Amino acid sequence: MAQLTLPKNSVVQKKGKSFGAPAGAEKTVTFKVYRYDPSGGENPRLDTYEIDAAGVSMVLDGLIKIKNEVDPTLSFRRSCREGVCGSCAMNIDGANTLACTKGMDECAGGEVVVYPLPAQPVIRDLITDLSNFYRQQAFIEPYLQADATHTPKEFIQSPEDRQKLDGLYECILCACCSTSCPSYWWNGNKNGEEEYLGPAALLQSYRWLSDSRDEKSNERLDMLEDEFKLYRCHTIGNCTQVCPKGLNPAKAIAEIKKLMVNRPAKATAKG
Numbered sequence: 001m002a003q004l005t006l007p008k009n010s011v012v013q014k015k016g017k018s019f020g021a022p023a024g025a026e027k028t029v030t031f032k033v034y035r036y037d038p039s040g041g042e043n044p045r046l047d048t049y050e051i052d053a054a055g056v057s058m059v060l061d062g063l064i065k066i067k068n069e070v071d072p073t074l075s076f077r078r079s080c081r082e083g084v085c086g087s088c089a090m091n092i093d094g095a096n097t098l099a100c101t102k103g104m105d106e107c108a109g110g111e112v113v114v115y116p117l118p119a120q121p122v123i124r125d126l127i128t129d130l131s132n133f134y135r136q137q138a139f140i141e142p143y144l145q146a147d148a149t150h151t152p153k154e155f156i157q158s159p160e161d162r163q164k165l166d167g168l169y170e171c172i173l174c175a176c177c178s179t180s181c182p183s184y185w186w187n188g189n190k191n192g193e194e195e196y197l198g199p200a201a202l203l204q205s206y207r208w209l210s211d212s213r214d215e216k217s218n219e220r221l222d223m224l225e226d227e228f229k230l231y232r233c234h235t236i237g238n239c240t241q242v243c244p245k246g247l248n249p250a251k252a253i254a255e256i257k258k259l260m261v262n263r264p265a266k267a268t269a270k271g
Contacts, residue, residue: 016045019070025052029104031062033074034115036122044122046113047071053104059112060088060099063126076126083244086174090126091115096176096242117175119185132189133175136197140205140223145216161212168207168252170245175200177239177249187232196232197224199239199249206252209259221256221263230256 016035021028028050036044049066056062060078067074079087081100088099092114093107104112120128144155178184178198187196197205205224208214224230230253239249 016047018048019050021050022052022069025050026054027052028110029053029056029062029107030111031066032111032113033063033066033126035074035125037124038122047074056104058100059092059102059104059107059114062104062112063099063114074126075124084172086172086176086244089117089174089176089244091118096180098174098176098244101244117179119179119188120175128179130175132191133178133198133200134173135191136188136195136201137173137204139197140201140208141216141220142204142208144208144211144214145219147215155213157211157213164210164212165207167247168203168210171200171203171207171247172245173200174244176242176244177203177247180238180242181233182236182238183232183234187228190228193226194228197229199233199253202230202233202256203247203249203252206256209256217259218263221260224256225260230260 016032031049031051032046033049034044035047049070051062051065051070053062056065058081060081063074063076064078067076076090076099077087078100079085081088083098083101086098089096090099091097092099092102092112094113096117099114114126116122116126116128120130120133123129178188178200181188181199183196184198187194188198189195202224205220209217209220214220233250233253235250235254237250240247240251243249
């Protein structure tokens with residue numbers, strides 16, 4: 001997997017603050033956490049927190065402990081704590097993942113290093129601005145569409161066709177895959193025609209291209225057919241390695257490329 005870079009505007013230049021372990025700590029673990037407030041005018045820094053990790057099982061629990069008991073100014077997103085919502089996606093020990101499903105026992109050497117998701121503007125500390133990421137999700141039109149001649153009726157799907165969606169619909173839009181992709185770092189935030197949509201949006205696009213009930217396959221492929229939106233994927237594979245749900249965006253992108261080659265057959269099959 002390619003080495004992940006720091007988030008935009010995140011070169012750590014200032015020596016961070018240090019917080020020692022509480023007296024009588026049973027199990028001391030060190031957290032090194034990225035801190036940055038763009039409105040403050042100061043450079044980013046790494047703050048060091050030594051906490052009593054007795055009874056702390058997940059990295060998110062450790063961050064909550066820091067915020068509740070040590071430093072209430074620490075900012076990060078979290079919600080479900082069950083690996084469902086994707087809110088707590090961040091870069092932990094060099095790999096994008098969900099803090100709520102990353103076990104403390106998976107962090108080597110009794111030290112946890114936490115950064116925000118790479119290559120995204122930082123709003124504050126571990127919170128990144130995902131506006132562009134969500135815009136790209138909206139671009140692929142993630143909903144069933146009927147053609148203009150469709151007669152209103154129930155969309156019926158066989159169990160076999162439903163099974164084709166397995167490994168696609170489970171995406172939780174955490175952005176771990178897209179923000180781990182070097183091609184997305186370079187080409188994913190141009191806000192125009194010449195931009196790469198990234199693994200997450202393309203996985204979702206293939207989910208609807210694979211749905212036997214959708215009648216807009218050809219139009220969906222038209223939306224992706226330029227030099228950037230689809231073809232800036234170079235099959236690096238970071239997206240598949242970091243997906244917390246075990247999905248394979250790289251394979252989905254490859255399948256879309258196959259559909260591009262076989263567009264007449266695909267359009268006839270659904271017509």
